[in-house]
Amino acid sequence: MAIVETTIVPLGTAGTSVSKYVAACHKVLQEEKGVKYMLTPMGTIIEGDLDVILAVIRKMHEVPFNEGALRVSTSIKIDDRRDKQGSMEQKLKAVEEKL
Numbered sequence: 001m002a003i004v005e006t007t008i009v010p011l012g013t014a015g016t017s018v019s020k021y022v023a024a025c026h027k028v029l030q031e032e033k034g035v036k037y038m039l040t041p042m043g044t045i046i047e048g049d050l051d052v053i054l055a056v057i058r059k060m061h062e063v064p065f066n067e068g069a070l071r072v073s074t075s076i077k078i079d080d081r082r083d084k085q086g087s088m089e090q091k092l093k094a095v096e097e098k099l
Contacts, residue, residue: 002050003088005077006057007043012070024067025060032056038088043075047088050080 010021026044029037035048035056046053057076064072079086 001048001085001087002053002078002080003086003091004046004050004053004057004079005043006046006060007075008057008060008064009073009075010064010067010069010071011073013064013068021064021067021069024063028056028059028063036088045088050078 008021008025010018013021022039026037026039029035029044029046032052034052035046037047038045046056054076057074061072061074079091
């Protein structure tokens with residue numbers, strides 16, 4: 001199972017706010033089965049099968065274009081650990097236990 005952080009930034013829009021684009025991207029996530037996700041102030045964390053996640057991010061990348069953006073910059077950071085099962089919650093708990 002992979003944990004992926006993505007940030008999708010619309011460029012070439014009429015204003016500086018991106019919340020309507022973020023909300024539209026999250027509608028794609030809400031419709032997707034088999035992935036967990038967490039919205040953060042600077043991006044979105046997605047957990048699940050890597051192939052599924054990458055396909056979902058591809059769909060999300062198209063959303064700002066459909067909403068009128070002229071350019072889209074998408075960043076992806078992948079944590080794909082195969083020696084043991086990991087999760088968003090497990091990663092947070094491991095750090096919190098050490099605090």
